[in-house]
Amino acid sequence: MSPADAQRSNASHPAQEAVARAFGAENRARLLARYFDATQTITSTNAWQHVYRLLLWIDRTTALAHCYESDKAQPGRAWYARSLAFHAWVSNALNVSPADLGESIDWLFREAVKDLASRALAIRTAVYEQQRAPYAGRGFPEPGEDPELVALIKEVVGKWMTEEPPEEEFRKLTRRIYVYVTQENKRRNLVGEGFEDVIAAVIGRLRFSDKTEIRSRCLLHDLPGFHAPPPNEKPRRVDLALLRGNHRTLVSAKWSIRADREEQFHTDFEAYARLESAGQDFEYTLITNEFDAARLKAACDRRRQNAPLFTHVVHVNPDAVVATYGEAVRGSATAVSAHVKDGRLMSLEAWLEKFGRRIPDRSGASTD
Template sequence: MSDQPFELDGISNPAPEGDSPPPAVAPVAVDRAFGQDNRARLLEEYFAPYGTVEPGNAWKHTYRLLLWLDRTTGLAHCYESDKSQAGRPWYARSLAFHDWVSASLDVDPRDLGEHIDVLFRRASADLAAAAANRRARLAESARKQRSIYLGRGMPEPGEDPELEEIVTAVLDPYLVTPPPAEVMRNLTERIQAHVGQENKRKNLVGEGFEDAIAALLRRVTGVPDVHDIYVRPSLHDLPGFRPPRAGSKKRQVDLALVHRVSGYRTLVSCKWSVRSDREEQFASDFSDYAELEDAGKDFSYVLVTNEFDPARLAAACDMRRQNAPLFTDVVHVNPQGVLAAYSDRGSNAKTEGGQARASRRISEKRVQALGSWLGSLATA
């Protein structure tokens, strides 16, 4: 790990320990705040204070970057929101996971949100800064556009009468005077932006997860020394794979590693969660990869995931291709978090069923921890 100090807004700070949270940074106005280039910048900014990454701390970085709070429960998101509402079985499991991850990151459960979701929160801040710049730049033009309608009572930008009514109805008993119209417009605009940004999360935990894992691969001592690391490459750009036939769809891989000495190839499917339709896609993707393999040599197919659904996690472990497992390795960000969720305050999982199957796969090491997998790559 680098011990050099780093600069933040003109202030010199000591470099953090490998498992310490990063410092806050000022937002940068970027129009494509959730795009690939800005994600790369944010990841460089995040990892800059740490230098190299210890494999055992990789899960902490992953959760700090990408884990988020479900806004309907206030708990760390580990399962579908509609099935994790208070009173339903996954609410108890979400409570157990939230308690575990808070303790593991050494933060108060009420403060967890301040220590995670870094990539989304920083991208959102960049987007908000860009929007503010854009509004200021267009203000005079907007004034001229509206000037010909003076006196017509045209709605103001940002007005949302229904939302304003909801807010004032709730707060009215606590207000001495009604808020000015300009204040209400500003509030509704901020609420709308807040809700709108949440819709961008799906893309962030898609390619953002791939980017975060790639960033870790580049920073774990030994891995970049012995492997070439590819992010979202076309399959035929990797050694030993031929292009598809003319007119056929090009095949892309989430991540790939190629050993610099042996040339051994590892194709990585990086999926934060495993939807039911993806289970079929995994087999289809592997079939395409095998068909386009042109060197007559073996390659590994690895799943890296944060899936908590026991049936889906166990199914990923048990999927087969002919007489071998489909996935060479099934890697979870941290299987101990899964077991914490299943424990539900210490109660044992049923001896049969999805939880029992998934728990067995974890105890059998069929589900690897991210840190273990990264460590094995460093010594390969």
């Protein structure tokens, strides 16, 4: 590595570490503890509200609550109409106006990024002169120089400016825009593990939590009744494990269900079943906030030999899915509506209530 590359790499570490700290597990745990400590009693009935207040966000390209891939939810497409319906439903359910919904959700992300932009900019400014010193006097572009972006800004707001700002101020603005966009790109990581953390935090605060051991992102072979994989096989991790006596529930917590995840569900279950060593059944449950009807139908219908793959398929709130599709349902949406009615697609509330009714008996087994 050249001296310049080494200098650049070393200088970038503080900024990377600042981002890692903001979005890491330790800070998420701290923020969730702060949120729930300031919250009134958590119940199975209001659990879904906390999930949405903590994790749901506004898609900046549509200005609506996010329920589907942004590129497919733009004005004029079918998912834009559905996004409008979802935005209306969740605003009403959380008792806020559609215009104010954004202020009532996305708490975890907003708190994680608070002041991160200014800290990142300060870190970059502090090492700026050191990094550029070897190239002084050679006419190198300044950070934030983006003539096209500046031209766009001037085109849109220029006529309202009493005077044109110095170029240095435009560079500062474009740099802040880039930092903002970078932060938004971190949302996927926060929502992924954050969903697991929020579900675990909710369960841990319910009335039956003292009887339940909750483990997040644990190795399968660290759980009772599972042995380690062969040396040539990668150890398996479980999103969430709930242990009550001899009753074991392995939870796959996925905010959304990508195509590759659908295949992974089967692969994971096969590994869990193969590595089970106690000779006892375990539950395999999916908890999701997916809105795509075909993916939800597949999760509900997917089978392993002569039984459903998932013991339970749980949606944060299936009523939101039904409202999003409205009355003009067809195809997979019709099947999903039927699964909601017959309970195959359960609400988080119903699942928590069912889980809470299981009381371990003296032998450690659980009964309803």
